[in-house]
Amino acid sequence: KNQVEQSPQSLIILEGKNCTLQCNYTVSPFSNLRWYKQDTGRGPVSLTIMTFSENTKSNGRYTATLDADTKQSSLHITASQLSDSASYICVVSDRGSTLGRLYFGRGTQLTVWP
């Protein structure tokens, strides 16, 4: 069964600290992996997209890594800010159709305290 598991479920850190969020998946075949940020009451916004051949990608203070062999990804947030408080969702796409079927994780709820 194709699944995407994220950990931790929730995380609280102090402003200025770094943190790393984890994503393990069993989706096969694999096309790409995305990290989205979803603010409360809003739609998800894409942070990074990585294909099979990419093992790291950065977007400002966000750096995603991908190990396609172990089917693991991480999202590292550097020098956290209060505005980083949100749910971070890992999404994996397969190659099964032109639609690019997406499998969503439940997200990690990050809270940044001042």
Next chain:
Amino acid sequence: EADIYQTPRYLVIGTGKKITLECSQTMGHDKMYWYQQDPGMELHLIHYSYGVNSTEKGDLSSESTVSRIRTEHFPLTLESARPSHTSQYLCASSGRQGSYEQYFGPGTRLTVT
């Protein structure tokens, strides 16, 4: 910021009412999607469309229906709302062939009393 819009943002309605959730995008995208999301849970695809006059059901069974008469517009309708329909509904679109990016609207939070 993606050019995809949803109205209303919030809706509280009584059981048995007919409702239509609006979604429109100005990016000229062919593919559009509707997702349902409960608090703390993953998004579930309920409908999608490859283009005008194309609609398909997603992975999660839904009593809602959709239509795609114009490229930019993808409304979702519930003929008779029930409390079990209470959820957040997110619309998304994606564009050119080979593009992986899906752009999401802000969502409609529906509460059926």
